[in-house]
Amino acid sequence: xxxxxxxxxxxxxxxxxxxxxxxxxxxxxxxxxxxxxxxxxxxxxxxxxxxxxxxxxxxxxxxxxxxxxxxxxxxxxxxxxxxxxxxxxxxxxxxxxxxxxxxxxxxxxxxxxxxxxxxxxxxxxxxxxxxxxxxxxxxxxxxxxxxxxxxxxxxxxxxxxxxxxxxxxxxxxxxxxxxxxxxxxxxxxxxxxxxxxxxxxxxxxxxxxxxxxxxxxxxxxxxxxxxxxxxxxxxxxxxxxxxxxxxxxxxxxxxxxxxxxxxxxxxxxxxxxxxxxxxxxxxxxxxxxxxxxxxxxxxxxxxxxxxxxxxxxxxxxxxxxxxxxxxxxxxxxxxxxxxxxxxxxxxxxxxxxxxxxxxxxxxxxxxxxxxxxxxxxxxxxxxxxxxxxxxxxxxxxxxxxxxxxxxxxxxxxxxxxxxxxxxxxxxxxxxxxxxxxxxxxxxxxxxxxxxxxxxxxxxxxxxxxxxxxxxxxxxxxxxxxxxxxxx
Numbered sequence: 001x002x003x004x005x006x007x008x009x010x011x012x013x014x015x016x017x018x019x020x021x022x023x024x025x026x027x028x029x030x031x032x033x034x035x036x037x038x039x040x041x042x043x044x045x046x047x048x049x050x051x052x053x054x055x056x057x058x059x060x061x062x063x064x065x066x067x068x069x070x071x072x073x074x075x076x077x078x079x080x081x082x083x084x085x086x087x088x089x090x091x092x093x094x095x096x097x098x099x100x101x102x103x104x105x106x107x108x109x110x111x112x113x114x115x116x117x118x119x120x121x122x123x124x125x126x127x128x129x130x131x132x133x134x135x136x137x138x139x140x141x142x143x144x145x146x147x148x149x150x151x152x153x154x155x156x157x158x159x160x161x162x163x164x165x166x167x168x169x170x171x172x173x174x175x176x177x178x179x180x181x182x183x184x185x186x187x188x189x190x191x192x193x194x195x196x197x198x199x200x201x202x203x204x205x206x207x208x209x210x211x212x213x214x215x216x217x218x219x220x221x222x223x224x225x226x227x228x229x230x231x232x233x234x235x236x237x238x239x240x241x242x243x244x245x246x247x248x249x250x251x252x253x254x255x256x257x258x259x260x261x262x263x264x265x266x267x268x269x270x271x272x273x274x275x276x277x278x279x280x281x282x283x284x285x286x287x288x289x290x291x292x293x294x295x296x297x298x299x300x301x302x303x304x305x306x307x308x309x310x311x312x313x314x315x316x317x318x319x320x321x322x323x324x325x326x327x328x329x330x331x332x333x334x335x336x337x338x339x340x341x342x343x344x345x346x347x348x349x350x351x352x353x354x355x356x357x358x359x360x361x362x363x364x365x366x367x368x369x370x371x372x373x374x375x376x377x378x379x380x381x382x383x384x385x386x387x388x389x390x391x392x393x394x395x396x397x398x399x400x401x402x403x404x405x406x407x408x409x410x411x412x413x414x415x416x417x418x419x420x421x422x423x424x425x426x427x428x429x430x431x432x433x434x435x436x437x438x439x440x441x442x443x444x445x446x447x448x449x450x451x452x453x454x455x456x457x458x459x460x461x462x463x464x465x466x467x468x469x470x471x472x473x474x475x476x477x478x479x480x481x482x483x484x485x486x487x
Contacts, residue, residue: 003028005481008074008168008222015073016062022055022073022117029075029119032166036484040142040151042161044080045088046120051075058115070225072115077161077170078108080121081128082213083202087118091204092136092157093126095324095331095350105202106237107171107213107230114229119167122157126352127321128175128206130154131421132414133182135354140411143186144484145450149408152182158216159186165485169217169226173203175210176309177403177428180440183216184403184453187442187480189470190216191223194460195435196241198227199234207316208239210309210432218479220441220471224248227463243461251464256472257291259465262396264299267427273406279444279452280402283473287400290472297395300388302430304381309429310422311365311378317355318362324350357418386434393459398469402427403440403453427455437463441470442480451480 003011003025014020030048037043055075061067078084081091083101090096108118125135133141133156141156143149144164151160155172159182162170172179174192183190191214198213205211215226228249233242263284268277288294326332326346333345351359365374392399404424414421431438436457443454454473458466 002165004032004165004168005485006168007218009070009225011168012070012072012074016068022059022062023052025073026051026055026075026117026119029167033119036164036166039147039484040144040160040164041139042122042141042157042164042166043077043120044090044092044123044138044157047087047118051117051119054117058117061115067115069114069229071111071229074116074169075119075167076111076116077119077122077158077167079155079158079170079172080124081173081204082108082171083204084108084118084121087121089121089204091127092124092138093351093355094137095347097137097331099330103202106199106232106234108202110230110232111171122161122170124157125154126355127204127317128154128173128178129317129354129358131181131424133157134411134415135352137352142411143408144482145187146448149410149450150185150414152185152408154178155216156182159183159188159190162186162188162216162218163482163485165481169215169222171213171230172216173211173213174432175206176313176432177425179214179216180403180428180438180453180455181425183440185408185451187451187482188216189219189223189439189441190214191227191439191463192431192437193227193231193463194437196239197231197243197246199232199237199240201234201236205320207313208320209316210313220439220467220474221249221252223439224252224467245461245464248463248467251467252471253468254472254475255291256287256469259292259397259469260395261287261292261294261398261400261469262297262392263294263400264302265296266299266302267401271405272402275446276402276406276452280400280454283443283454284400286476287469287473292469294400297392299392299399301381301385302426305385305430305433306422306426308378308381308385309425309433310361311374312382312433314358314362315366315375316362318359318366321355321359326350354418382433385430389430389434389436397458397462397465399457401455403455407446407448407450407452431457436460437466439466439470441474445480
């Protein structure tokens, strides 16, 4: 029996039933990583020794009855921009190549309290800036469905690790689609929760008003289970929200009756690949057959989402990345003449091209004379986009659409044209600007055998509605294992 072909919840049940031990599950994960990593490069750091030690502790607590949760003993992976005490956390950047945090992110702590075993840290676009996981200082990650294609980004390592069945589930972060888009490209499920639902404490910031940690897994049940575990109010995070309705697994009902679903006509226009469009509309018809009311409508301001997002995200990145200067931690240039020269050389040598591009863009839009013309205008546009969604959710429970205009592009195609790469986020960035929850669910394969993702967007704090709809849709189709997973 291949333990990693099971979902995280299924594996947890077998561990609890003593059909398999936590140590066996961790060993199976480490063996899969050793076998498949040369082909996909999904991990930056693997901590097998600590994982096995932790698995033995968890197994003892399971036997004693102190750990009874659904993920007790299950190996998980964590994106490399989420801090883990004593374990290298680099943001896939040279500038943090030696950074070992002295604390653990609250979301990871919640997972560990539930008995999950952290295997290692997954590859990503440097500082989460990118849509392909090609900007990593540790090499590109490849798509388990076809190694000539990207896995998406910036959480490409987490999604590829789940799709390749190196782990059953993983944590990612979503700033403008960084969980949903790679989930779509890798044929797995990913949730971006409402802003403030999961603590950002320990998440190395890219865009502070946009970033949110979320789960990546094989199915909706796993995602709902992980999200239920990691969601918590955290006094250490000023943006954390106190919620009483985080029992997300109660929404796992095979029923879409009573749900009103809107499809924005703006999402079905030019630029959308026909195979993606057909798969998404077919999924909409399935939900209609399951009892939902589905209709098209006009969602305004879609064309302004990309410029508003990149102005705001770059401005926040420019501010957040100021701290990486070679003084307190991280990479420091070896040869320099004085303090300012050390700053310049450390940052020039430590940051990659895409990060430098966004820092410069952010510094420009925040500079005197351009602040009003660009940054404030982008903030006003963000408010208008939120109003447009508020108006839509007055009529609909869920907004349905594609995750990305195409399936996964080939390696190297996006980086040669950054603007084209940015435009690939057109269906995802609005969700982050408005602080909304959204889920990506596999809904088919294109003619090249690459996965297509369906995006379901909910109003703030309405994760249960999108989980319910996604689960109802998921019951109509089998999970497709990637070619690498079946090796």
